[in-house]
């Protein structure tokens with residue numbers, strides 16, 4: 113991606129280096145049921161892409177409580193900070209335009225970069241949860257260590273792979289503004305588990321498609337970017353992740369969609385550049 117002198121968002125909070133001393137213990141086996149039960153469906157929704165990563169990082173290992181210190185100094189390299197702030201800035205431009213054209217005003221989300229552990233409006237944020245969007249404080253939480261995971265463990269390197277992750281979470285913010293997250297939550301409360309999962313898959317695919325819409329309108333795509341995005345979408349599909357973690361695929365338990373579905377959704381947004389083409393959720 114190329115942003116040149118494109119504006120950095122003023123809604124980017126760098127909290128890296130500020131926390132990390134806390135260790136909740138219990139690892140993910142405990143965390144997931146806790147998040148799910150405390151926050152119900154939204155708890156699962158907010159995990160976003162990170163939900164998939166949860167199963168991958170299970171056990172915590174070096175991620176938990178490794179930071180220590182509680183120093184205040186940012187640990188984010190300048191180049192990465194600038195990239196994140198420019199991606200967010202670009203989503204504000206693009207969605208600002210889309211909302212204006214629809215006769216409305218876009219209220220931007222805030223992105224919080226943290227290391228190891230932070231407090232979100234939806235409860236504890238931990239690196240192992242991966243990036244997520246919290247509807248109640250309307251913020252995106254991300255530990256940049258996730259990008260290393262994406263590159264190394266999931267084999268999806270590249271700046272557009274990273275931008276796709278951010279734009280997917282911004283997509284959840286758009287859904288929050290549109291009332292889609294609320295509607296999905298009430299639908300899930302009425303439905304059984306596998307039907308509820310289908311509703312969630314629709315929400316996640318729409319967020320993927322919105323990420324594509326942003327990218328198409330960003331004017332920042334370079335050769336090879338789309339391939340990077342497709343590789344990422346493929347790597348984090350539920351079937352691919354389930355095969356890796358449990359050796360078998362259980363479609364009823366999908367929450368984000370298969371690799372093929374996620375690639376199709378991202379591609380649809382990329383080729384249409386039009387959010388109304390992203391009709392996966394109600």
Ligand SMILES: [Zn+2]
Nearest residue numbers: 160161316319
């Ligand atoms: Zn998501």
